Amino acid sequence: MTAPVYLDCDTGIDDALALAYLLASPLASVVGIGTVSGNVSAAVGARNTLDLLSLAGAASVPVAVGAHDPLVGSFGGGSPWVHGENGVGEVMLAPSAASVAAESAAEMLVRLARTYPGTLRAVAIGPLTNIAEALRLEPALPSLVESVTVMGGAALAPGNITPVAEANIWHDPEAAALVLAADWDVTLVPLDVTMASVLEEAHRQVLLASSAPVPRALGEMLGYYFRFYEGIYGRPCSAMHDPLAAALAVGAVKPALAPVVRAAVDTSEGPGRGQTVCDMRGLYAGYPPVSGARCRVVLSLEEEFAPHLVEALLSHFEGTTAELAGAAAI
Amino acid sequence: MTAPVYLDCDTGIDDALALAYLLASPLASVVGIGTVSGNVSAAVGARNTLDLLSLAGAASVPVAVGAHDPLVGSFGGGSPWVHGENGVGEVMLAPSAASVAAESAAEMLVRLARTYPGTLRAVAIGPLTNIAEALRLEPALPSLVESVTVMGGAALAPGNITPVAEANIWHDPEAAALVLAADWDVTLVPLDVTMASVLEEAHRQVLLASSAPVPRALGEMLGYYFRFYEGIYGRPCSAMHDPLAAALAVGAVKPALAPVVRAAVDTSEGPGRGQTVCDMRGLYAGYPPVSGARCRVVLSLEEEFAPHLVEALLSHFEGTTAELAGAAAI
Numbered sequence: 001m002t003a004p005v006y007l008d009c010d011t012g013i014d015d016a017l018a019l020a021y022l023l024a025s026p027l028a029s030v031v032g033i034g035t036v037s038g039n040v041s042a043a044v045g046a047r048n049t050l051d052l053l054s055l056a057g058a059a060s061v062p063v064a065v066g067a068h069d070p071l072v073g074s075f076g077g078g079s080p081w082v083h084g085e086n087g088v089g090e091v092m093l094a095p096s097a098a099s100v101a102a103e104s105a106a107e108m109l110v111r112l113a114r115t116y117p118g119t120l121r122a123v124a125i126g127p128l129t130n131i132a133e134a135l136r137l138e139p140a141l142p143s144l145v146e147s148v149t150v151m152g153g154a155a156l157a158p159g160n161i162t163p164v165a166e167a168n169i170w171h172d173p174e175a176a177a178l179v180l181a182a183d184w185d186v187t188l189v190p191l192d193v194t195m196a197s198v199l200e201e202a203h204r205q206v207l208l209a210s211s212a213p214v215p216r217a218l219g220e221m222l223g224y225y226f227r228f229y230e231g232i233y234g235r236p237c238s239a240m241h242d243p244l245a246a247a248l249a250v251g252a253v254k255p256a257l258a259p260v261v262r263a264a265v266d267t268s269e270g271p272g273r274g275q276t277v278c279d280m281r282g283l284y285a286g287y288p289p290v291s292g293a294r295c296r297v298v299l300s301l302e303e304e305f306a307p308h309l310v311e312a313l314l315s316h317f318e319g320t321t322a323e324l325a326g327a328a329a330i
Numbered sequence: 331m332t333a334p335v336y337l338d339c340d341t342g343i344d345d346a347l348a349l350a351y352l353l354a355s356p357l358a359s360v361v362g363i364g365t366v367s368g369n370v371s372a373a374v375g376a377r378n379t380l381d382l383l384s385l386a387g388a389a390s391v392p393v394a395v396g397a398h399d400p401l402v403g404s405f406g407g408g409s410p411w412v413h414g415e416n417g418v419g420e421v422m423l424a425p426s427a428a429s430v431a432a433e434s435a436a437e438m439l440v441r442l443a444r445t446y447p448g449t450l451r452a453v454a455i456g457p458l459t460n461i462a463e464a465l466r467l468e469p470a471l472p473s474l475v476e477s478v479t480v481m482g483g484a485a486l487a488p489g490n491i492t493p494v495a496e497a498n499i500w501h502d503p504e505a506a507a508l509v510l511a512a513d514w515d516v517t518l519v520p521l522d523v524t525m526a527s528v529l530e531e532a533h534r535q536v537l538l539a540s541s542a543p544v545p546r547a548l549g550e551m552l553g554y555y556f557r558f559y560e561g562i563y564g565r566p567c568s569a570m571h572d573p574l575a576a577a578l579a580v581g582a583v584k585p586a587l588a589p590v591v592r593a594a595v596d597t598s599e600g601p602g603r604g605q606t607v608c609d610m611r612g613l614y615a616g617y618p619p620v621s622g623a624r625c626r627v628v629l630s631l632e633e634e635f636a637p638h639l640v641e642a643l644l645s646h647f648e649g650t651t652a653e654l655a656g657a658a659a660i
Contacts, residue, residue: 156486163592163609164602195614234615262493268600272494277601279493284525285564 003146003250004031004116006109008066009242010038010126011048013083013225018125018151018242019049020214021309023056024316027250030058031120032112034105036066037075038126038171040087043068044078045126046100048087054096056214056317063098066105067129070172079167082228089224091217106133113144120144123249124179125151125242127168132175135182142184149187151245152176153263153276155297156283157192165274166191169265173274177265180276180295187296188263189245190276193255197240197305198233201226206310212317244305248298253308256300259287263295333476333580334361334446336439338396339572340368340456341378343413343555348455348481348572349379350544351639353386354646357580360388361450362442364435366396367405368456368501370417373398374408375456376430378417384426386544386647393428396435397459400502409497412558419554421547436463443474450474453579454509455481455572457498462505465512472514479517481575482506483593483606485627486613487522495604496521499595503604507595510606510625517626518593519575520606523585527570527635528563531556536640542647574635578628583638586630589617593625 005028009015022028033053035045046065053059069075084090101108109130113120122145124131131148135141152168153176159165169176180186199222207219222238229238247253262279266272278297282288335358339345352358363383365375376395383391399405414420431438439460443450452475454461461478465471482498483506489495499506510516529552537549552568559568577583592609596602608627612618 156488158486158610158613160611163607163611164605232611232614264601266600266602268598268602270596270598270600270602271594271607272596272598272600272602272605275494275602277493280488281490281493281562283488284562 001027002029003027003121004029004119005250006031006112006120006122007033008036008105008122008124008126008130009033009045009049010036010040011045011052012039012087013089013221014240014242015039015125016048016052016088016221017218017240018246019052020056020218020313021243022246023058024312025250025252027252030061031116032062032064032108034064034066034108034130036105036126036130037068038078038168039083040078041068041075042066044087050096050098051093054098055093055217059096059098062101062108064101064103064105064108067133070127070129071132071174084224089221091220093217105130106137109134110138110141113138113141117144119146121146121249122148123246124148125245127171128175128179129172132178135178142182147187147249148184149189149245149249150179151189151194151241153188153190155190155192155276155278155280155299157190157195159275160191162274164272169276170274173265173267177267180263180265185294185296187248187298188276189248189298193298193300194241194244195239197244198237199240199306200237203306203310207313210314210318214317215313218313240305240309243309247305253305254302255298256302258296258298260293260296261290262293331357332359333357333451334359334449335451335453335580336361336442337363338366338435338452338454338456338460339363339375339379340366340370341375341382342369342417342572343419343551344570344572345369345455346382346418346551347548347570348576349382350386350548350643351573352576353388354642355580355582357582360391361446362392362394362438364394364396364438364460366435366456366460367398368408368498369413370408371398371405372396374417380426380428381423384428385423385547389426389428392431392438394431394433394435394438397463400457400459401462401504414554419551421550423547435460436467439464440468440471443468443471447474449476451476451579452478453576454478455575457501458505458509459502462508465508472512477517477579478514479519479575479579480509481519481524481571483518483520485520485522485606485608485610485629487520487525489605490521492604494602499606500604503595503597507597510593510595515624515626517578517628518606519578519628523628523630524571524574525569527574528567529570529636530567533636533640537643540644540648544647545643548643570635570639573639577635583635584632585628586632588626588628590623590626591620592623
């Protein structure tokens with residue numbers, strides 16, 4: 001079963017991993033990609049996405065530039081200290097010849113939802129501005145898509161940009177509030193599980209040693225990412241936020257604990273701004289069902305994620321490279 | 331080493347346990363008690379406290395009525411569904427002949443801090459209105475007291491009155507914000523550790539079987555408390571919020587993990603109102619020291635608390651009862 005996937009991203013090192021993972025997955029067919037300002041601007045994110053697609057031999061996947069600014073306020077310039085000035089850890093990717101689509105990211109999502117009614121999986125791994133705009137463009141969107149999976153928030157874990165806010169939500173809390181309040185079931189992949197899904201230096205060395213250019217490029221980007229995360233974990237490694245959301249969205253990875261709870265987003269100007277206020281009070285009784293709850297919060301996984309990620313990337317891209325090399329030799 | 335203790339409470343079933351524990355502890359000498367509206371009104375809390383002191387043979391401990399209303403807004407009526415209409419689980423205590431003090435709770439705290447400079451331990455197990463008022467009355471209070479221990483808040487655990495707010499903080503967030511911002515080191519005993527410190531039905535049966543009236547009365551009150559907590563834990567038992575704060579304050583119980591972090595209180599009108607916004611982002615590196623941090627957040631204990639609590643109560647009060655019985659027989 002190959003599911004059509006719309007990916008909304010702000011590429012970004014872990015976005016690059018998520019994109020490569022989705023291209024590699026036999027469970028996913030990436031039918032469109034929208035970008036949003038977050039780790040980098042929507043425009044730079046689109047450029048990085050096009051270049052990665054080209055490197056991966058998937059230049060035909062359409063890329064739409066989405067919102068530059070959040071619903072309220074304006075884009076703050078991204079996080080070069082995490083992702084590098086160019087968003088991909090200062091790795092220089094060969095420029096793709098492809099151009100961005102004429103439609104906006106929100107328009108693309110609505111179009112794809114109508115093209116693949118009931119089967120499209122929306123995977124949002126950046127701020128939720130485009131998803132909120134798509135909900136405005138097409139109020140029936142919730143009944144058109146198969147699922148919405150969001151990398152974002154923190155349920156019981158600390159935040160990563162404030163003590164309680166995770167970056168994707170914090171960059172556009174108003175959009176996130178609309179997305180969590182819409183008439184659909186949302187799967188939230190928060191820091192609780194992504195910070196526990198760690199790619200280690202040994203994994204990175206495997207990617208760097210690959211015969212294929214995509215794993216090698218990802219391994220190089222991760223060198224930059226690791227330097228940031230060394231300040232958090234105390235060793236060279238990194239969380240796997242975005243690729244984990246992608247893997248959960250296509251069902252390649254199963255949650256071990258993922259209660260369905262009520263969730264809201266703090267859009268106040270207080271110290272909780274950008275927090276995903278998830279009602280986790282069922283914790284002590286094993287999270288009994290809650291009437292009216294719509295947000296599935298992934299807290300833990302059945303299996304470790306990083307080994308699966310590395311294996312999926314190598315298995316696909318080394319196969320692809322072998323074919324390409326074979327073709328070139330003819 | 332017996333430390334002078336000022337107890338600020340809203341008695342309350344677990345307040346009753348904390349009071350009895352402090353009276354029982356060889357490490358504490360309770361030199362004054364102030365009450366505040368929380369579980370019950372400040373006036374009812376004072377009445378319950380006087381009656382408990384009388385039952386415990388400690389009627390000479392002065393009790394001052396504190397703030398009826400929080401700094402902003404007004405008292406909401408308490409939580410009879412948790413503590414009973416009378417605050418002590420509908421247990422009828424014999425009325426004490428003693429009266430409340432002429433001073434307010436805040437005045438008492440300031441007076442005691444001057445009487446025991448550098449040694450007074452303030453233990454706050456209700457909303458922080460009185461402590462905030464004492465800080466206004468005596469700005470030098472932080473340099474006069476030995477320590478401030480607060481039962482309140484939630485660092486990484488869910489809240490208990492909203493998804494993110496714990497009741498003591500939620501009932502007066504503005505006061506809590508002043509207390510956490512003052513120029514002293516505060517120990518926060520949050521739901522993270524109190525919800526993990528559970529008194530079971532077997533412990534309660536030991537109290538009920540005691541030859542002494544105080545443990546028996548506490549065992550009866552706990553029957554009421556257990557009925558509320560059965561909805562949370564799925565079995566008859568209860569968290570030990572207030573007595574744990576008391577035991578930590580006098581050093582009878584040691585924390586296993588208690589990072590010192592920056593902490594603020596959400597006083598916005600958003601969904602985070604009343605949250606103790608503790609910066610727990612050091613989690614992944616074992617909480618390295620944070621410059622300027624003042625709030626010690628107790629997350630776990632070296633030993634289980636409930637057995638110590640039960641043993642301390644029986645050891646003291648059965649001894650007392652035996653003496654009293656002997657005296658009465660003469």
